Amino acid sequence: MEINRSERAGMRKGKRFGRQVYLVSGGVTKFKKAHPEMDFRYMVKKAYDYAMSDVPSLEKKDIDGSRISYFSDHFTRQLKAASMVQDYLGLNPRGSMRIEWGGATGGESFQSGFEAVASGRMDICLVAGFETMSRVQTWKGNEFIALASDTNYDYPNGGFYSGYYALMVTRHIYEYLRNGKFAHIRDEREAQRLAFREAARLLSMVSVKNHTNALHNPYAQYPRKLTIGDVMSSEMISYPLTREMICTMSDGAAVAILASEEEAFRLTDKPVLVSGVGCGTDTMRLADRPFGEVPLMKHEKKEYYKGLSYPGAHSFRAGRAASIEAYESAGVENPMKEIDFIELHDAYASSEIQTYEDMGLCRYGEGYDFIESGKPFLAGMDYGMRTPEAGKMPVNPSGGLIACGHPVGATGLMQAVFALWQLQGTIGKHFGDATLQIRNARRGAIHSHAGTGSAVTVSILEAVR
Amino acid sequence: MVSSTNNRKLKKFTKYRDVMAEINRKGAAIYREKEHGDQLVINFPYSVNYIHSYANDSKFFLGLADGKLFGSRCAKCDYVFATPRSHCMFCGEQTSWKLLPKKGKVHSWTTCEFGSEAFLRETPYNLALIEFAGVNSLFMTRLKDCSLDDIYVGMPVEARFARKPEYLVRDVWFVPSGSAGRK
Numbered sequence: 001m002e003i004n005r006s007e008r009a010g011m012r013k014g015k016r017f018g019r020q021v022y023l024v025s026g027g028v029t030k031f032k033k034a035h036p037e038m039d040f041r042y043m044v045k046k047a048y049d050y051a052m053s054d055v056p057s058l059e060k061k062d063i064d065g066s067r068i069s070y071f072s073d074h075f076t077r078q079l080k081a082a083s084m085v086q087d088y089l090g091l092n093p094r095g096s097m098r099i100e101w102g103g104a105t106g107g108e109s110f111q112s113g114f115e116a117v118a119s120g121r122m123d124i125c126l127v128a129g130f131e132t133m134s135r136v137q138t139w140k141g142n143e144f145i146a147l148a149s150d151t152n153y154d155y156p157n158g159g160f161y162s163g164y165y166a167l168m169v170t171r172h173i174y175e176y177l178r179n180g181k182f183a184h185i186r187d188e189r190e191a192q193r194l195a196f197r198e199a200a201r202l203l204s205m206v207s208v209k210n211h212t213n214a215l216h217n218p219y220a221q222y223p224r225k226l227t228i229g230d231v232m233s234s235e236m237i238s239y240p241l242t243r244e245m246i247c248t249m250s251d252g253a254a255v256a257i258l259a260s261e262e263e264a265f266r267l268t269d270k271p272v273l274v275s276g277v278g279c280g281t282d283t284m285r286l287a288d289r290p291f292g293e294v295p296l297m298k299h300e301k302k303e304y305y306k307g308l309s310y311p312g313a314h315s316f317r318a319g320r321a322a323s324i325e326a327y328e329s330a331g332v333e334n335p336m337k338e339i340d341f342i343e344l345h346d347a348y349a350s351s352e353i354q355t356y357e358d359m360g361l362c363r364y365g366e367g368y369d370f371i372e373s374g375k376p377f378l379a380g381m382d383y384g385m386r387t388p389e390a391g392k393m394p395v396n397p398s399g400g401l402i403a404c405g406h407p408v409g410a411t412g413l414m415q416a417v418f419a420l421w422q423l424q425g426t427i428g429k430h431f432g433d434a435t436l437q438i439r440n441a442r443r444g445a446i447h448s449h450a451g452t453g454s455a456v457t458v459s460i461l462e463a464v465r
Numbered sequence: 466m467v468s469s470t471n472n473r474k475l476k477k478f479t480k481y482r483d484v485m486a487e488i489n490r491k492g493a494a495i496y497r498e499k500e501h502g503d504q505l506v507i508n509f510p511y512s513v514n515y516i517h518s519y520a521n522d523s524k525f526f527l528g529l530a531d532g533k534l535f536g537s538r539c540a541k542c543d544y545v546f547a548t549p550r551s552h553c554m555f556c557g558e559q560t561s562w563k564l565l566p567k568k569g570k571v572h573s574w575t576t577c578e579f580g581s582e583a584f585l586r587e588t589p590y591n592l593a594l595i596e597f598a599g600v601n602s603l604f605m606t607r608l609k610d611c612s613l614d615d616i617y618v619g620m621p622v623e624a625r626f627a628r629k630p631e632y633l634v635r636d637v638w639f640v641p642s643g644s645a646g647r648k
Contacts, residue, residue, distance in 0.1 A: 034481050037501035077511060135509075137485075143581035152522055153548050156633040157607055158577060158584040163592050166575030167605075171594075174573070174618045192617050239576040239613055287548045287594055287603040313573050313594055313603065 017329065018118035022264035022271035023461060024257050025058070026417030027051035031221040031252035031405030034134030040070070040081055041088035043253035044128045047410075048089060051255045051417075055267045058257070064122035065095035069109035069129040070409035071102060074144040076132060085128060095122075102148050103347065105129065106254070106412020107448020107457030111277050113258045114459070123260045130253035131407035141249050148451050150285050162246055162348070164286060164452050166238035169350035172314040173199045173240075176365040200240050202368045204231035205385070206349035207244045207402055209376065212383050214399025216435040219414075221250055221405030227384055231349075245349035250405030254413035256420070269465065270424040275443075276330025276460035280321025284454050286313050295320050297327065297360040299334040304363050316351070316453030319358030323458050326445070327360075330460035335360050336393060339460070340441040341422060343415035345449035346400040352376075355447060359458070361393055378436070397422070397436050412448030412457065419444040423463040477503070519632075521551040524562055529637050530630035536600060538563040547597055547604040565597055565604075567624040568642065572596040572603050576613045591616060595639055607638040615641065 027050030029035070029043050038046065052058060066089075068082035078084070082098035099109035106129045113127035133141050146159030154164075177195035185191035208228060214220035231244040264271035283289055291309035295317070296302065311317035323335070332338045342359065346352035353367040362370040370376065377383060379391025398404055398418040401411060421430050422441045428434030441463070448457045477495040478484045487494035488508045496504040519526050528535040537560035538545045539553035545563055546554075553560055574593040577584075584590065591608035593616075608616060609625070621642040630636045 036481055036484070036496050036504045036506060037498040077509060137582070139580070139582040139585050142579075143583055146581045152519065152526075153634050154605055156635050157605055158580055158587065158590050158592060158635075160577050160580040160584065160592075163575050163577040163580070166577075167573045167592060167594055170575055170618070171573035178618070188619065189617050236576075236578045238578065241575075283554070285548055285605070287605045288546065288550070288554065290602070 017115070017277065019120055020261045021114050021117040021274045022259050022261065023274055023416060023420050024259045024264050024267050024271045025051045025055040026254065026256045026413070026420050027054070028219050028254045028410070028414050028417050029252050030219050031250040031407055031410075031414075033221065033248070033250065035132075035251040036134070040076065040130050040132050040253070041085055043132075043251065044085050044130050044255065045088060047253045047255040048126070048128065051257055055257065058124070058267050060090065062263075063091065063094070063124050063126050063257075065116065066091055066126040066128060067097055067099055067109045067113045067116065069099045069105045069127075069413075070131055071100060071105045072131070072144055072408070074147070075135055075141070077135065085130070089126075091126070100409075101455050102450030103345065103408055104412060104448045104450035104455045104457055105409045106414070106416075107446065107459065108279070108412070108455070109409075110256060110412055110416050110446075110448075110459060111279060111457055113256070114274050114277055117258050117260055123263045125258045127256045127258060127413060128253065129409040129411075129413045131409045132251050133249035133407060134251045138249060153287070154285060160238065161451065162238040162241055165348045165350055166241050167286060168313055168354070168452060169199070169203075169240065169348070171312065172350065172354060175308075175314050177368060180365060196240055199368070200232050201228060202371050203240070203245050203349040203353065204228040205371045206346065206352045207231040208383055208385065210346060210352075210396050210400040210402045211244070212381065213378060213397055213436060214403030216431065216433045217399050217404065218431055218433070220399045220403050222248060222403050223399065224403070225384075241348060241350065245402070247347045247401040247406040250407040252405060252407035252410045252414070254410040254417055256413050256416045270426070271464065272420050272423045273462045273464050274459060275462045276326040276328070276332065276458075278322040278325030278327070278329065278458045279455070280318035280325070281455045282311070282316070282318040282453050284451075286452050289313055289317070294364060295324060297324060300360065300363070308364060310364070314354070315364060316354055316358045316449070316456060318453045318456040319355055319447070319449065319458070322447070322456040323359045326458035326460050330462070332460065335445070339393070339443050339445050341394040341397055341419075341438050342445045342447060343396055343398060343400070343419050344445075344447035345411070345456075346396055346402050347406055347449070349402065351449065352395065352400070355449070356395070358456075359445070359447065378438070381435070394438055397438060412446070415446040415448065416459070416461070419446050419461050423461055475505075522549065525549050526632050526634075526636070529626060529634075530632065532626040534565040534567060534624055534637060536563050536565045536604075537561065545600045545602070547595070547600045547602045565600060569595040569597040569604075569622055569639070571608070571616060571618055571620040571622055573618060574608060574616050576616075593622070593639065595622060607635060608640070609638050610640040610644045
């Protein structure tokens with residue numbers, strides 16, 4: 001039995017990671033500005049209880065150990081908070097590790113849990129993540145997050161992550177809109193002004209899409225019907241990024257349960273295979289990113305990127321590296337043809353567009369056309385704008401970080417849970433509303449991302465029944 | 466003995482925003498949550514001074530106080546880092562200090578209208594990545610004496626240095642070339 005399943009899902013692949021690993025259940029708390037009625041342990045417990053109730057034959061005694069993640073000890077003001085979660089859930093004396101890697105913390109912990117099961121160390125691994133960002137005011141929270149930039153060379157300049165991402169998108173706009181659609185304009189400053197204006201409209205489309213999707217997701221913190229005008233005219237945070245193009249701070253927790261093949265099929269009729277994992281990194285300082293060549297995917301050719309200095313400050317090389325590894329291990333040759341939807345890290349509308357390119361959904365430089373085409377929108381949904389190719393590759397059908405919220409340590413696991421429900425066809429059951437269910441979704445990707453792309457994980461999930 | 470009336474002094478609120486305002490004033494308050502009942506919320510301050518050695522980066526910060534901008538160079542790779550690294554990120558060899566030009570160009574930029582608590586009073590401020598001729602990587606800095614409407618990618622800029630150093634990276638900043646500069 002093992003060999004048959006492996007042949008179908010695993011052996012054709014270029015890269016093996018040991019045993020097959022399945023995602024069998026998950027739970028998410030509603031992400032909110034603040035959860036003063038629940039501390040971090042209680043939040044995780046709530047998500048955990050939900051996940052356990054979805055696989056009734058799973059008993060706590062069967063869980064071999066855990067991986068627990070949160071980003072910042074500054075937010076918790078409680079060191080070793082992961083240890084307290086393990087304790088509260090009553091999982092002692094089983095093994096656990098805390099995983100932390102900035103914004104990619106959730107995705108990294110998911111892959112760490114994957115490794116625990118793939119290696120044979122565990123048969124069932126609980127992966128839990130949380131963040132309690134409401135414990136300080138928003139501007140203090142921004143400071144905590146900015147302390148995850150180089151405190152010698154970056155932070156004292158006016159450390160602010162929205163500013164760092166704005167620095168990246170400014171260059172992205174210059175590379176691809178000023179030198180693309182507006183290349184014919186001779187006057188440099190006029191060309192840049194036009195490119196920025198065009199970019200603001202296209203970035204706003206991402207925000208409208210994700211906020212609109214979230215109207216049907218009861219877990220989302222910030223569902224809203226918005227227009228492009230609303231997004232463009234919302235408060236400027238860091239030029240050209242406005243408030244509605246940026247995720248909010250949140251309290252929340254998420255839990256994913258991973259299992260070996262034998263355990264997975266014992267626990268549920270609808271386990272989802274983790275068929276590929278990838279992880280990439282880049283320099284902590286934006287200023288240090290090299291100007292080299294684009295690492296190519298199987299469906300790309302070298303001549304696509306002639307003359308492009310990469311990644312520079314405009315693209316996420318870590319996202320590219322993570323995608324390549326994940327696609328290779330899952331046997332994906334062309335993501336547009338072989339993946340049905342993606343939950344990706346859209347802390348900024350700009351990073352969603354940059355990530356289309358990193359993940360090979362389009363070429364570098366085509367991200368703006370990609371959103372304009374409507375491809376990442378859901379088919380059959382009214383966004384109040386033209387989306388001619390909607391449904392070709394739904395991106396962030398849940399609403400993403402922009403609309404769901406971003407409790408850092410939970411976010412990457414939230415994506416795993418929403419992807420699991422998509423692939424099980426159980427969105428209607430878990431959301432109480434099946435609008436966001438993508439029909440016949442067989443393979444999805446989740447993408448978790450740390451500060452200015454200093455680390456990215458991509459995991460590929462597949463329905464097997 | 467603690468008076469049983471102590472808790473009665475705590476104000477109760479149904480809006481969390483009001484709780485946050487109250488704890489700033491009084492140190493504690495009650496949040497009345499619909500489902501879970503009364504939640505006690507307190508102010509919980511934390512501050513610390515670190516003893517921070519710049520260690521192998523020291524020369525850069527001492528250089529700023531002297532009006533000098535140091536990067537570093539890997540002789541083996543012939544690669545110049547605008548933001549210095551003591552060891553080359555490609556080959557791992559130790560680098561040597563290299564004086565950077567004081568003139569460069571804006572590689573990318575933004576204007577922050579909001580920010581971290583530490584810098585809120587300084588908003589709006591501009592951040593930029595600077596590129597230098599003959600230097601392979603970039604340098605992050607403040608861009609002063611100009612505003613959103615003036616700045617563009619490729620704009621020539623030059624360094625200014627603080628007269629009275631704080632021994633922080635912001636002892637250097639850039640202004641449009643030829644600008645009088647802020648002292």
